Structures are given as structure tokens and as C-alpha cells.
Amino acid sequence: MKGALFICFMTIALISHGNKSSITACFTDWAPFSYLENGQAKGFSIDIYKAVTERAGLNVQFVHRPWKRCKQDLESGRVDAAVDGGAELENSLSAERRPVPWVMAFWVKESSPYQEFQSYSQFDGKSVLYVRGYGYPDEFLNYKGFRATNTATDLQALEVLAKRTADAFLGDMVSGANLAKIHSLPVRPLTPVINMQWLTLVFHNSLVNEHKRFESALNAMYEDGSIDAIYKKYLNISHQDFIKKYSVAM
Numbered sequence: 001m002k003g004a005l006f007i008c009f010m011t012i013a014l015i016s017h018g019n020k021s022s023i024t025a026c027f028t029d030w031a032p033f034s035y036l037e038n039g040q041a042k043g044f045s046i047d048i049y050k051a052v053t054e055r056a057g058l059n060v061q062f063v064h065r066p067w068k069r070c071k072q073d074l075e076s077g078r079v080d081a082a083v084d085g086g087a088e089l090e091n092s093l094s095a096e097r098r099p100v101p102w103v104m105a106f107w108v109k110e111s112s113p114y115q116e117f118q119s120y121s122q123f124d125g126k127s128v129l130y131v132r133g134y135g136y137p138d139e140f141l142n143y144k145g146f147r148a149t150n151t152a153t154d155l156q157a158l159e160v161l162a163k164r165t166a167d168a169f170l171g172d173m174v175s176g177a178n179l180a181k182i183h184s185l186p187v188r189p190l191t192p193v194i195n196m197q198w199l200t201l202v203f204h205n206s207l208v209n210e211h212k213r214f215e216s217a218l219n220a221m222y223e224d225g226s227i228d229a230i231y232k233k234y235l236n237i238s239h240q241d242f243i244k245k246y247s248v249a250m
Helices: 002-016 043-058 067-074 154-162 174-182 206-222 228-234 239-245
Strands: 024-026 033-037 038-042 059-064 080-084 100-109 127-131 149-150 168-172 187-189 195-203
Touching: 024 043, 024 067, 043 059, 043 154, 043 195, 043 206, 043 228, 043 239, 067 080, 067 195, 100 154, 100 174, 127 154, 149 154, 154 168, 154 187, 168 174, 168 187, 168 228, 174 187, 195 206, 228 239
Parallel strands: 024 059, 024 080, 127 149, 127 168
Antiparallel strands: 033 038, 080 195, 100 168, 100 187, 100 195
């Protein structure tokens, strides 16, 4: 009898696990995608995930973390999800059609002689900044021609670049433009961009049902124009036109 009760209890526990109606998602400061304002999570990505989880019938609580800790908490299961994660995160589930773009470009000072991006080799012997913990292309991380130095945030990197203590920064087009405008930083991006990655609300791999509900709701929002509406609100461009602008296909 005791054995039967134990099996019953474990069955109930396993069924209930992965059917949570409320999830905790960590996020970091990456305006305009995600940021903390008056104690509340705000931004382009936050609006997308709030809309998707509401449609999916999931209640999401956003908690602020440095990105390195956010990744660790997601991978260990201390939080249920992470805002704007990539498919490379361990122990995670990632939507096939990820809605948030990370457009990578080299940023330089306004006075820099560089006018366009040609190849990594144009920065040989130079100092190039990047943000630690982000998922950069292996080609960049393994390149030995320039001196690569990591910083804690995009803003820190752009400020160092503006002060002429570095030659370039590999960072996001949208976030960089937002920070440069807010902080009046004399920096500019080089085109063409070098890469685009797509990010999403990644779930811990124990939450299979929640992730399925999220992905189903997300796909429905692509179809009915809801994702386009959020793109136009924040970026003044539709989702598909954004892709075309940077010549990157999903």
C-alpha cells in the first residue's frame, strides 16, 4: 500500500511539473530591448514576451539579473526562463522562430577613418571591445589579429570607445544607436553588419508544456500582425522589413 501511495505521489508530482501557470524570467539591462524602470521590467522584448505569455495563459514574473547570473540561473533551473537568450544556452528550450534581433556591427568613433566594414583584418593590431557573456560568432572570438577586451555592458564599451581608449566595439545596431543617442556619444556603426542572431524567451528544459504553449502563441502573433505592431512601436519598421533592411533571412 505504501509503495502504491509513493508511486501515485510521484506521478502527480511529475504531471504537475511542467504545467506551471506562473513562470519567473530573468532579464538584464539591454535597452531598448529590456531594462529596469521604476522597479518594473520594460522594453521591446519585455512587451513581446508579456503579450505572448498572456495569450498562452502564462503568468510571467520578471526579475532583474546581470546577464552572466541570468544565464547561470536559467541553466541550473533557479529561474524558469531567460529574456533574450539564444539556442546555445544549456538545459534550455528555444522557439524555432525567435522574435528579437541581435544585429552585430562594428562601432567606431565619429572621427574614425573607417567608413565601412570590410573584414576583421582591417582591425589588425587594434583594440576591439566586446561584452562578456554574449554569444558572439566563433570567427570573432577566435580571431587573433586584434586585441579583444571584454566589458560588462554595451554602455561601458561605447563610453570607452568614445573616450578613444579603444578602436572599435562589436555590438548591437539597435541598442548601440539607442545608447549613443541617450548619452550623446560620438560613435557610429559600420555597415554592412557582420551577423544577425535571433533571440527569444528561453525556457528551462523541464518546462516542456509551458514552452509549447509559448511557441504556439508566438506563432499565432506572427500570423495576426501582433509582432509587427510591437516592431513598429519601438523600431518604426515591420518585422519583415527589418529583416530585409539588414539582408538577413530567418
